[in-house]
Every structure is written in C-alpha cells, then in structure tokens.
Amino acid sequence: MGKxxxxxKGLANEVAGxxxxxxxxxxxxxxxxxxxxxxxxxxxxxQASGKVKGALGDSI
Known part of the structure; x- marks a missing residue:
C-alpha cells in the first residue's frame, strides 16, 4: 500500500476506535x-507507516 x-486507513481506524x-x-x-x-x-x-513510506518512497 502507498502513503x-x-x-x-489509519485515520479511519482511529475515528472508528x-x-x-x-x-x-x-x-x-x-x-x-x-x-x-x-x-x-x-x-x-x-498512519506512521504512511509517513515512513512518504519519507522513503512508496516502494517499501
């Protein structure tokens, strides 16, 4: 998945939680x-995973 x-998805899970x-x-x-x-x-x-992917690129 990408950034x-x-x-x-992270934001949706936080709101639902x-x-x-x-x-x-x-x-x-x-x-x-x-x-x-x-x-x-x-x-x-x-969300943290998305931030890391944004910093390193979506290829990870």
Missing part, C-alpha cells in the same frame, strides 16, 4: 472500550 492509502471507546463508556462496556483502544492504536500505526 495515501495507509494514512487514510474513538467511536467504539465512547460507545463503550456510554454503555459501561469495558470490552467494547478495549476494542476501540486497540483499533485506535492500529490506526496510529497505519
């Missing part, structure tokens, strides 16, 4: 909140 794809965390808080559901935290972290890693 733009990784960055976009934050929404799951908020819903987990509202429902008092620790499992859903934890799932949201994990998805948010996944998004952060995808």
């Amino acid at each position: 733009l794809t990784d960055t976009a 934050n929404a799951k965390q908020a819903l987990g808080d509202a429902r008092n559901d620790p499992a859903q909140k934890a799932e949201g935290v994990a998805q948010e972290k996944k998004g952060e890693l995808q």
